[in-house]
Amino acid sequence: MSEFHSGFVSFVGRPNAGKSTLTNALVGEKVAITSSRPQTTRHAVRGLVHRPDGQLILVDTPGLHRPRTLLGERLNDLVRSTWSEVDIVGMCFPSDQRIGPGDRYLIGELAALRSKPMFAIATKTDLVSPERLAQHLQSIATAGQEAGVEWTEIVPVSAVKGEQVELLAELLVRALPEGPAFYPEGQLTDEPEETLVAEIIREAALEGVHDELPHSLAVVVEEMVPREGRSENKPLLDVRVNVYVERDSQKGIIIGKKGARLHEIGVTSRGQIERLLGTPVYLDLHVKVAKDWQRDPKQLRKLGF
Ligand SMILES: Nc1nc2c(ncn2[C@@H]2O[C@H](COP(=O)(O)OP(=O)(O)OP(=O)(O)O)[C@@H](O)[C@H]2O)c(=O)[nH]1
Numbered sequence: 001m002s003e004f005h006s007g008f009v010s011f012v013g014r015p016n017a018g019k020s021t022l023t024n025a026l027v028g029e030k031v032a033i034t035s036s037r038p039q040t041t042r043h044a045v046r047g048l049v050h051r052p053d054g055q056l057i058l059v060d061t062p063g064l065h066r067p068r069t070l071l072g073e074r075l076n077d078l079v080r081s082t083w084s085e086v087d088i089v090g091m092c093f094p095s096d097q098r099i100g101p102g103d104r105y106l107i108g109e110l111a112a113l114r115s116k117p118m119f120a121i122a123t124k125t126d127l128v129s130p131e132r133l134a135q136h137l138q139s140i141a142t143a144g145q146e147a148g149v150e151w152t153e154i155v156p157v158s159a160v161k162g163e164q165v166e167l168l169a170e171l172l173v174r175a176l177p178e179g180p181a182f183y184p185e186g187q188l189t190d191e192p193e194e195t196l197v198a199e200i201i202r203e204a205a206l207e208g209v210h211d212e213l214p215h216s217l218a219v220v221v222e223e224m225v226p227r228e229g230r231s232e233n234k235p236l237l238d239v240r241v242n243v244y245v246e247r248d249s250q251k252g253i254i255i256g257k258k259g260a261r262l263h264e265i266g267v268t269s270r271g272q273i274e275r276l277l278g279t280p281v282y283l284d285l286h287v288k289v290a291k292d293w294q295r296d297p298k299q300l301r302k303l304g305f
Contacts, residue, residue, distance in 0.1 A: 005054035007176035010083055011121070012110070013092030014102045018123035018159055022092065023047045023058050025159035026169055054173035055181040059086060083113060087176055088152075090119040095156070096127040099139050107147040117152040117175040120144065121168065126158040194221040197273050201241055201285070204269040205254060213253065216246040218293065227282065237281045239273065244290045254287050262287065 011019040027047035049056035083089055089110060093099060110118060120140045125133055137154055144151045153171050157164040198219040205217060220242045227236040245251050255262045262285060270283045 003053075003178045004180060005173050005176040006057070006179045006181055007087035008057045008059055008085065009088045009090055009172055009176075010059045010086040011090045011092055012083065012106060013094075013123075014100075014106070017092040017094050019092050021159040022121070022123060022157065022165075025157075025162060025165045026056070026058060049169055049173075050181070051169065051173055053170075054176055056169065056172055056176070057182060083109075086116075088117045088119060088172060089113065090121050090172070092121045092123045093136065093140055094124050095122050095133055095136050096124055099136075099143050104143060104147065107143055107149055111147045111149050118144075118149055119168075119172065119175070120151045120154040122154070122156040124158060124160070125156045125163065126161045193277065194224065196276060197221050197224070197239060198241070200272045200276065201243065201265065201269045204265045204272075205243060207268070209253065213245070213250060216250055217254075218244040218290075220244065235279050237277065237279050238284065239281050240284045241286070243285060243287045244293060245287065246290065246292055248289055251287050251289055 011022060013019055024047070026049050028049075047058040049058065091103075091106065091110060093103060122133065122136055122140060128136070133156060137156065140154055141151065152175055155164060155168050155171060157168050159165060198221050202217060202219045205219070206213065221239065222242055223238070223240040225238050227238050230236050243254060245254060253261070254265070256264075266283050266285050270281055273283065274281050
């Protein structure tokens with residue numbers, strides 16, 4: 001019998017590089033938050049990939065960026081500590097963008113982890129021509145050489161089209177240490193359901209928002225309890241959720257005219273939560289202002305950071 005490999009993989013890359021989408025494509029089910037707005041991923045959501053030859057545990061980290069607030073600093077600490085704990089780091093380079101100073105900064109940070117397998121992943125290949133992709137792969141190789149990082153593999157993928165995703169999984173598994181599976185087959189994530197529910201709502205709330213809101217929004221699931229007195233074949237789960245913003249003006253944005261936006265957020269996320277949990281849900285959404293919570297250590301703790 002051939003050996004079984006298992007271990008932890010973390011994708012890094014500039015905001016919007018496609019890390020969450022790639023995590024979802026590898027796992028084959030939606031677990032990590034994705035949105036067209038940069039820097040929405042906060043929690044180290046783990047996705048699990050079960051294969052006959054091994055098990056990949058994906059740790060989806062927020063983008064490393066210059067910290068401007070206490071939250072920013074904590075996120076950067078979280079990213080660095082995640083990197084040092086994982087077996088493989090996969091750096092994502094979106095193919096539709098040139099390698100810039102932000103990428104070089106990240107590669108420089110990677111160079112410090114010398115002994116780890118380091119994957120370079122050219123993401124979003126469906127957006128560019130083969131010529132541009134060839135150029136991009138060459139730039140990735142050069143940027144690695146310049147920083148003293150030796151890429152274990154350079155793999156082009158399109159998570160949206162599902163191209164080369166399987167190959168990437170295979171190469172990652174091969175580069176992991178030998179070891180038994182950490183999680184039982186069938187499990188997709190070890191995040192508590194509350195975290196996934198909160199992230200679904202956060203994503204719905206951020207859809208179509210074009211300002212500083214992403215950083216100001218925190219979602220906390222207060223309670224998930226089965227409605228009493230329901231028969232077994234007609235269950236209903238009561239989900240009570242607080243959406244925190246930093247200012248009154250932001251509260252207005254979330255709620256919308258006559259509550260229209262909040263209603264839409266509720267409808268969109270309820271459907272997804274029902275699919276995730278496999279039960280009908282009554283979703284009770286409240287929007288609250290927690291003034292400047294990003295700068296307040298007490299509030300940060302309360303909101304789970
Ligand atoms: N066309 C195309 N778009 C992609 C692909 N992968 C991701 N995207 C899009 O790129 C945007 C960013 O993707 P995410 O997966 O949220 O990126 P991320 O790196 O997790 O972003 P942060 O959470 O900000 O760090 C989204 O609008 C995705 O739909 C791909 O393979 N092809």
